Amino acid sequence: MTGHTTKTIRVDTLARVEGEGSLYIKVVGERVADVKLKVYEPPRFFEAFLRGRHFSEAPDITARICGICPIAYQMSAVHALERALGIQISPAVRLLRRLFYCGEWIESHTLHVYMLHAPDFLGYPDAIAMAKDHRALVEKALRLKKVGNRIVQLLGGREIHPISAAVGGFYKVPTKQQLRGLVDDLQWALEASLETVRWTAGLEFPNFEQDYEFVALRHGQEYPFNEGRLVSNRGLDIDTAEYEDHFAELHVKYSNALHSVIRGRGSYLVGPLARFNLNFDKLPETARQVAIDVGMRPPVRNIFRSIVVRAVELVFACAEALRGIREYEPPTAPRVEIDNRVGVGQAITEAPRGILYHRYALDENGMILTAKIVPPTSQNQKRIEDDLREFAAQLVAWPVEEATWKCEQAIRSYDPCISCATHFLKLSVDREEIKV
Amino acid sequence: MSSDSKRKPRIGVFKFASCDGCQLSLLDAEDELLAVAGAVEIAYFPEASRAMSKGPYDIGLVEGSITTHQDAQRIQQVRRQCKTLITIGACATAGGVQALRNWKDVDEFIRIVYATPQFISTLKLSTPIAEHVPVDFELRGCPINKHQLLELIAATLAGRKPNVPSYCVCIECKRKANVCIAVAHGVPCLGPVTQAGCGALCPSYDRGCYGCYGPMESPNTSSMTSQLRILGQADSQVARAFRNFNAWAWQFRKASEECERT
Numbered sequence: 001m002t003g004h005t006t007k008t009i010r011v012d013t014l015a016r017v018e019g020e021g022s023l024y025i026k027v028v029g030e031r032v033a034d035v036k037l038k039v040y041e042p043p044r045f046f047e048a049f050l051r052g053r054h055f056s057e058a059p060d061i062t063a064r065i066c067g068i069c070p071i072a073y074q075m076s077a078v079h080a081l082e083r084a085l086g087i088q089i090s091p092a093v094r095l096l097r098r099l100f101y102c103g104e105w106i107e108s109h110t111l112h113v114y115m116l117h118a119p120d121f122l123g124y125p126d127a128i129a130m131a132k133d134h135r136a137l138v139e140k141a142l143r144l145k146k147v148g149n150r151i152v153q154l155l156g157g158r159e160i161h162p163i164s165a166a167v168g169g170f171y172k173v174p175t176k177q178q179l180r181g182l183v184d185d186l187q188w189a190l191e192a193s194l195e196t197v198r199w200t201a202g203l204e205f206p207n208f209e210q211d212y213e214f215v216a217l218r219h220g221q222e223y224p225f226n227e228g229r230l231v232s233n234r235g236l237d238i239d240t241a242e243y244e245d246h247f248a249e250l251h252v253k254y255s256n257a258l259h260s261v262i263r264g265r266g267s268y269l270v271g272p273l274a275r276f277n278l279n280f281d282k283l284p285e286t287a288r289q290v291a292i293d294v295g296m297r298p299p300v301r302n303i304f305r306s307i308v309v310r311a312v313e314l315v316f317a318c319a320e321a322l323r324g325i326r327e328y329e330p331p332t333a334p335r336v337e338i339d340n341r342v343g344v345g346q347a348i349t350e351a352p353r354g355i356l357y358h359r360y361a362l363d364e365n366g367m368i369l370t371a372k373i374v375p376p377t378s379q380n381q382k383r384i385e386d387d388l389r390e391f392a393a394q395l396v397a398w399p400v401e402e403a404t405w406k407c408e409q410a411i412r413s414y415d416p417c418i419s420c421a422t423h424f425l426k427l428s429v430d431r432e433e434i435k436v
Numbered sequence: 437m438s439s440d441s442k443r444k445p446r447i448g449v450f451k452f453a454s455c456d457g458c459q460l461s462l463l464d465a466e467d468e469l470l471a472v473a474g475a476v477e478i479a480y481f482p483e484a485s486r487a488m489s490k491g492p493y494d495i496g497l498v499e500g501s502i503t504t505h506q507d508a509q510r511i512q513q514v515r516r517q518c519k520t521l522i523t524i525g526a527c528a529t530a531g532g533v534q535a536l537r538n539w540k541d542v543d544e545f546i547r548i549v550y551a552t553p554q555f556i557s558t559l560k561l562s563t564p565i566a567e568h569v570p571v572d573f574e575l576r577g578c579p580i581n582k583h584q585l586l587e588l589i590a591a592t593l594a595g596r597k598p599n600v601p602s603y604c605v606c607i608e609c610k611r612k613a614n615v616c617i618a619v620a621h622g623v624p625c626l627g628p629v630t631q632a633g634c635g636a637l638c639p640s641y642d643r644g645c646y647g648c649y650g651p652m653e654s655p656n657t658s659s660m661t662s663q664l665r666i667l668g669q670a671d672s673q674v675a676r677a678f679r680n681f682n683a684w685a686w687q688f689r690k691a692s693e694e695c696e697r698t
Binding site for chain 2: 013014015016017018019020041042043044045046047048049051053054057060061064065066067068070111115116119125126127128129131135138139142143145146149157158159160161163164166171172334405408
């Protein structure tokens with residue numbers, strides 16, 4: 001209308017992310033006029049139908065929020081409920097839960113690094129097409145992913161929606177001998193992960209540094225999984241029970257999505273980059289050293305480099321799993337017996353994609369009165385849009401098709417899990433074509 | 437026809453309301469994935485690829501249940517494009533865990549989860565795919581078993597009947613020589629009415645089956661209910677046991693509703 005050219009970047013179905021979302025960016029002249037990361041994944045109402053269920057059912061029910069990170073849901077659920085019920089788990093169960101999480105991180109990070117994200121860097125639509133030219137690479141990825149899944153299978157019975165995690169412990173715990181059976185695979189996986197760090201570090205990254213507020217758990221002795229205080233690089237340092245005092249979900253005008261924000265500050269970033277930057281000193285020596293060798297020291301502020309950080313976390317998860325297996329002594333009982341009681345409990349654990357918050361209130365019969373769940377992707381949602389607004393501005397001169405792919409790559413850097421986020425995002429029903 | 441016989445069969449993977457876990461099973465088939473990709477053309481699979489080829493497809497794998505008006509229309513289009521349509525997982529075959537809304541006031545559910553209810557457009561019921569279009573095969577499970585999925589794809593391509601048993605979990609327990617946890621330890625277990633396929637996982641991990649593979653071919657749910665009562669379960673507990681991931685499968689639905697009436 002004013003002589004400016006208007007360009008639109010549209011992706012109707014975002015690929016290689018978990019769940020259903022679409023992207024819309026409008027560029028007028030040199031200016032990014034609008035960015036919408038829309039989610040049309042239908043809502044499934046988990047928080048509503050958890051009401052009236054017994055607390056012991058929550059780990060199985062909430063696992064169904066996400067097929068890629070069910071263990072994260074089980075871990076946040078059991079820890080929040082244990083807090084509500086005032087029970088302590090045994091050191092052996094604590095160790096097994098870390099090991100369980102290692103399995104999920106290895107499986108999920110490998111899937112993302114090689115099969116969902118790497119094709120963007122190498123210019124393929126998917127890992128299968130990539131395998132035609134890089135067969136050894138994809139075979140290595142599948143083998144590495146399988147090592148993670150073997151841990152999950154042993155501790156949980158199956159890879160997706162495992163059945164052994166319980167409030168108070170596990171239904172059944174493995175023997176030392178069973179765990180030792182994983183050692184050879186894990187030693188191979190550790191080497192493969194170190195190779196993965198070196199390989200990903202050699203990829204080409206757009207020049208895109210942002211001033212993020214990183215939010216992650218931090219624990220005194222270890223790289224975080226299930227415990228710690230919630231901290232940020234801008235001074236946040238709280239008990240996980242105070243989460244809702246410091247974070248809010250806002251409805252912003254230009255989007256149908258609920259955006260998590262830090263009260264008074266705005267968007268923030270959770271996930272591998274945040275954990276790495278805030279917990280670098282807690283990484284095991286092997287992981288820290290390989291990061292330094294490839295020139296990765298905190299703060300890493302380029303979201304595209306998340307792929308390298310995920311690889312560093314793969315090294316951590318393999319090393320941590322090996323440590324856990326070495327130190328494991330089976331508990332006297334697989335789980336603590338629990339009496340019903342009134343209580344409220346919150347927990348945050350580190351899902352592969354970032355912090356996952358659960359809160360439950362229980363009545364005297366152990367029935368759930370209310371549940372609240374805030375998954376990592378809804379927390380990153382606003383940050384993804386903020387990034388795209390900045391990033392699209394760099395791409396105004398690019399052909400639309402290439403710019404579109406680059407924007408998709410930026411979104412995939414977050415490893416978004418849209419099925420998870422849906423329970424908290426506004427459903428977009430507006431699928432109308434937007435005219436250029 | 438002659439040119440057709442040379443081309444690879446085309447597979448499409450379609451998602452409705454779900455957790456993505458069942459389609460992930462395909463990517464979790466680490467040992468077989470590249471062989472499958474060599475034997476067929478994975479033409480549409482957004483979770484794995486940004487290349488999305490148009491139909492028609494020889495096999496459509498459908499995950500998820502129908503919960504919105506748009507999806508009720510979209511499944512009709514998907515059906516038209518797929519020669520053989522296979523539903524995978526409890527959401528697609530029974531409405532999934534989200535079918536728990538079916539006994540509640542969905543508007544109240546929306547108010548519980550969402551601050552601005554008027555933005556949410558959803559159907560009152562979460563329903564399986566077969567309530568909307570004809571389905572050629574239903575693969576059960578929450579999640580499905582990846583080996584059953586591979587068997588089903590192979591059988592469909594070969595034009596033979598898939599080897600997917602419809603007997604109950606108890607048979608798998610017997611095969612594994614598990615001691616019956618219900619008989620020996622009094623643990624409530626849905627194994628007698630639940631379709632096999634998981635490998636009797638829960639009883640192997642010292643807990644009762646919670647029915648994630650849905651009802652077996654002809655389950656005796658009233659006998660199951662009596663047995664659970666004998667083990668000391670209140671009717672509300674029995675109703676909840678039938679009412680989880682396959683709650684809307686008619687046999688489990690009937691069983692849970694009967695417990696509520698008594």
